[in-house]
């Protein structure tokens with residue numbers, strides 16, 4: 001692979017399973033494009049769109065169409081499979097990119113499932129354990145600059161037509177821009193929640209399993225929201241962006257479904273050799289006014305049950321980061337992260353990572369943290385598999401992007417839901433520790449439904 005930065009240099013084409021080569025071209029956008037509008041204009045590509053906005057708004061990506069899929073359905077090996085396929089695709093790739101930014105050129109978009117070993121239901125049909133692709137077109141807004149990347153696959157013996165093929169594809173892409181129609185959300189017909197008492201019995205069951213070894217298990221539940229008409233991704237996306245301005249806003253479409261949400265939680269970000277992660281666990285509601293809100297934050301900071309939930313996450317992430325970094329920085333005590341509907345205990349982590357690590361190897365190392373799995377990880381996952389009775393699919397799992405130079409970011413896909421036809425399945429979980437009270441955990445998950453429920457037009 002060669003980043004041409006203006007001049008094209010083709011590396012030796014190795015024996016490869018695929019006789020095709022990825023060719024990618026980046027151009028700068030002169031006239032500013034409204035990012036969600038761009039997503040909406042490609043409604044004919046429904047099922048093949050991706051949206052990403054980080055909390056700072058400095059990195060936004062919209063992927064349209066599928067140039068090359070990297071999908072894997074065989075559980076545990078999915079990380080190495082994606083890594084291997086991505087490396088192979090890039091080995092011979094030709095990239096015309098004269099700009100020095102992350103998130104442009106060939107970028108892999110998608111996510112992993114929460115637990116490849118959990119039994120599947122039809123809920124997530126259409127999504128793979130590792131569900132990734134290189135888009136045909138991508139709009140990137142990085143630090144206020146906008147770029148369009150066009151990606152094509154071309155046969156190795158037809159390389160002289162590469163530029164022409166790029167032009168053709170770019171033309172087709174401009175032709176398929178449709179007027180973005182204004183979509184209003186359909187009305188909610190019904191919200192179907194899992195039985196409250198039954199769920200609380202499961203919480204009790206989990207508590208009874210906690211002991212000297214097993215300290216924390218994260219238990220989730222789902223609600224189904226039925227609508228009078230079909231849901232359109234962009235209308236939900238617009239609400240999420242407006243209402244959850246400091247969240248990771250994501251949408252990953254597959255066939256007639258869309259997994260979307262507004263997460264407060266970073267799993268890992270990598271820029272060069274600098275990596276960032278987040279310990280996020282421990283929750284309390286927002287107050288009705290500033291004083292009440294601050295009093296609640298103070299209560300959260302000093303509450304032993306929430307501090308315990310949080311500390312398992314800190315312990316695990318700190319250990320993991322120390323394993324792969326030459327230096328790790330994190331404050332000694334948690335801070336407060338305020339989202340629209342909830343506040344959390346939050347400890348940011350950063351470090352300088354060893355050269356041997358890739359973003360995918362870091363994801364594999366960190367996921368699931370005790371914020372979504374439990375502590376220790378493997379025992380907690382076994383308990384979740386046994387008692388939860390929920391197909392988490394991509395919920396609570398890594399979702400994000402990875403560019404051809406190894407930079408990228410993955411969030412933990414919480415505060416999310418799966419849109420499908422006239423309904424949405426929304427997810428929320430909470431950390432169960434020995435001091436947990438089932439009723440309070442139920443209320444906590446109800447608060448965590450709010451971001452999606454509000455974006456869906458509910459309360």
Ligand SMILES: C=C(O[C@@H]1C=C(C(=O)O)C=C[C@H]1O)C(=O)O
Nearest residue numbers: 281282283371414428429430431
């Ligand atoms: C599991 C979720 O959230 C996680 C659990 C938290 C908790 O129990 O306090 C807080 C933040 C998240 O790490 C969710 O929102 O679904």
Ligand SMILES: [Mg+2]
Nearest residue numbers: 282283430431
């Ligand atoms: Mg909690």
